[in-house]
Structure formats: C-alpha cells, structure tokens
Amino acid sequence: MTGARKTALIVGASRGLGLGLVDTFLARGWQVTATERTASPGLAALDGDALTIESVDIDDDDAVSELRTRLGQKSFDLIFVVAGVATRIDDPLHKVPREVAVQVYLTNAVSPIRFAEVFVDRVSPGGTIAFMSSILGSVSLNEAGGSDTYRASKAALNTYARTFESRHRARPFGVLLMHPGWVSTDMGGVGADLDVATSVAGMADVIESRSGQRGIAYLDYAGRTLAW
Ligand SMILES: NC(=O)c1ccc[n+]([C@@H]2O[C@H](COP(=O)([O-])OP(=O)(O)OC[C@H]3O[C@@H](n4cnc5c(N)ncnc54)[C@H](OP(=O)(O)O)[C@@H]3O)[C@@H](O)[C@H]2O)c1
Numbered sequence: 001m002t003g004a005r006k007t008a009l010i011v012g013a014s015r016g017l018g019l020g021l022v023d024t025f026l027a028r029g030w031q032v033t034a035t036e037r038t039a040s041p042g043l044a045a046l047d048g049d050a051l052t053i054e055s056v057d058i059d060d061d062d063a064v065s066e067l068r069t070r071l072g073q074k075s076f077d078l079i080f081v082v083a084g085v086a087t088r089i090d091d092p093l094h095k096v097p098r099e100v101a102v103q104v105y106l107t108n109a110v111s112p113i114r115f116a117e118v119f120v121d122r123v124s125p126g127g128t129i130a131f132m133s134s135i136l137g138s139v140s141l142n143e144a145g146g147s148d149t150y151r152a153s154k155a156a157l158n159t160y161a162r163t164f165e166s167r168h169r170a171r172p173f174g175v176l177l178m179h180p181g182w183v184s185t186d187m188g189g190v191g192a193d194l195d196v197a198t199s200v201a202g203m204a205d206v207i208e209s210r211s212g213q214r215g216i217a218y219l220d221y222a223g224r225t226l227a228w
Contacts, residue, residue, distance in 0.1 A: 012083025014040035016185035020200035058111040081112040108153035133177040
C-alpha cells in the first residue's frame with residue numbers, strides 16, 4: 001500500500017485552507033509534505049507517519065532552494081502553492097501604501113510561480129501543479145470592483161500561470177488555478193459562504209479527478225470553469 005500512495009507538497013499549510021487540504025489528503029491516504037513559516041499548532045496536531053512538516057517562506061528565494069535541497073530527489077503527484085495574503089484588501093489602490101501593494105503582488109503572484117519553477121522537475125508524470133487563485137482574479141467577472149490590490153495580484157497569478165504552463169507544455173503535468181469559494185478562515189472571515197471542510201473536500205475531488213490531464217484550467221472547488 002505504501003508504495004502506491006499518492007504524494008503531495010502543500011505550501012502554506014499552517015492554518016486555513018492549506019491546513020484543511022493537508023488533513024483531507026491525509027484522510028484520503030496520501031503521503032503529505034506540508035510547509036509552515038513558523039511552528040503551526042494545527043499541523044503539529046495532525047502529526048503522523050504520512051505527514052512530513054517542512055518550513056519555508058515563499059518570498060525568500062534562498063529558503064525555497066534550501067527546501068528543494070532538503071527534499072532531495074523526492075517528487076510529488078501534487079504540488080499546491082496555497083500561501084497568500086490579503087493585506088489592506090478593503091482599501092482602494094490609491095489608499096494603500098506602495099510597499100503594501102508591492103508585497104501583496106510579490107506574495108500572491110510572483111512567489112508562487114517562482115516556487116513552481118524551482119520544483120518544476122519534482123512533479124511526477126501525470127501530476128499537477130496547483131496555485132490558489134480566486135474568482136477575484138478573473139478580469140472578465142470584475143463587474144463590481146473592490147479588493148483592488150488582492151484582485152490584481154490574483155489576476156497576475158493567473159496570467160503568470162498561463163505563461164508557466166506554456167513554457168513547460170512539453171512536461172508531463174497539468175496546471176490548475178483553484179478558486180476555493182468564499183471560505184471561513186482568518187482571511188475569509190466569519191461571514192463566508194463555506195467552511196474549510198467543504199471547500200477542501202471539493203478541491204481534493206477536483207484535483208483527484210484531473211490526475212493525468214495536461215494543460216491549464218481555472219476551476220472552483222466544485223469543478224466549475226471560471227471565465228478568465
Ligand atoms: N478564504 C477565502 O475565502 C479565500 C478565497 C479565495 C482565495 N483564497 C486564497 O486561499 C489561500 C489560503 O487562504 P486562507 O483563507 O487559508 O488564508 P489564511 O488563513 O490567512 O492562511 C494563509 C496562509 O498562507 C501562509 N502564507 C502567507 N504568506 C506566506 C509566505 N510568504 N510564505 C509562506 N506561507 C505564507 C500563511 O502562513 P502563516 O501562518 O505563517 O502566516 C497561512 O498558512 C490564499 O492564497 C488566499 O488568497 C482564500
């Protein structure tokens with residue numbers, strides 16, 4: 001059984017959706033490597049033979065390459081970069097200090113793709129590289145405005161992911177941009193539509209059903225395609 005286990009690297013798993021994904025994939029029999037920035041009580045509580053806990057800040061290029069070195073030749077059926085921030089999400093662009101806008105862009109758009117580049121040869125054939133996007137990253141669905149810097153960062157992530165997929169099209173993996181729904185986490189807040197368990201179960205179903213598929217898709221937690 002152990003040899004047949006699927007493997008996942010979940011990046012940004014200390015709490016919220018990342019932690020929920022780790023819990024769900026472990027329950028489905030996967031071998032999971034999960035990353036935190038600082039010690040996560042939530043991850044520690046899941047500790048078991050199928051879970052390896054690592055540490056990385058995706059904004060730190062040296063830390064990302066050190067993680068690659070620590071993981072050696074290990075490859076994964078799924079690499080999912082979940083980490084993200086929503087700093088000053090309610091403020092319009094012109095009210096947000098430039099350095100805050102830049103940091104949101106770096107963490108949400110630049111760092112996930114740079115992380116994927118470092119691990120691009122660590123995805124197993126038929127596997128998936130997934131990025132945590134948002135419906136707010138859709139340019140065409142932006143009818144109401146708001147969430148300016150966050151929205152733009154996820155739109156940039158979508159664009160970078162499409163370019164990443166083109167650059168690596170000859171490689172044997174698929175790329176997914178996921179919208180988890182509006183979920184009750186530290187980021188999503190208490191008034192959200194979904195709980196973590198519902199969202200992550202849906203995303204895990206989507207990921208498992210797309211195993212072996214190439215190309216890129218922008219999907220929500222229920223498997224519905226979103227407009228770019
Ligand atoms: N919740 C929603 O409704 C919703 C909707 C659409 C999309 N999303 C996206 O889903 C993802 C997870 O969101 P969430 O709701 O679970 O948020 P959350 O509860 O605030 O968790 C954010 C996670 O990202 C990690 N992180 C942030 N910056 C990082 C960095 N530089 N390096 C490594 N890890 C970093 C955090 O680690 P620390 O604990 O160390 O801070 C934490 O594990 C994000 O990309 C978010 O944009 C969420």
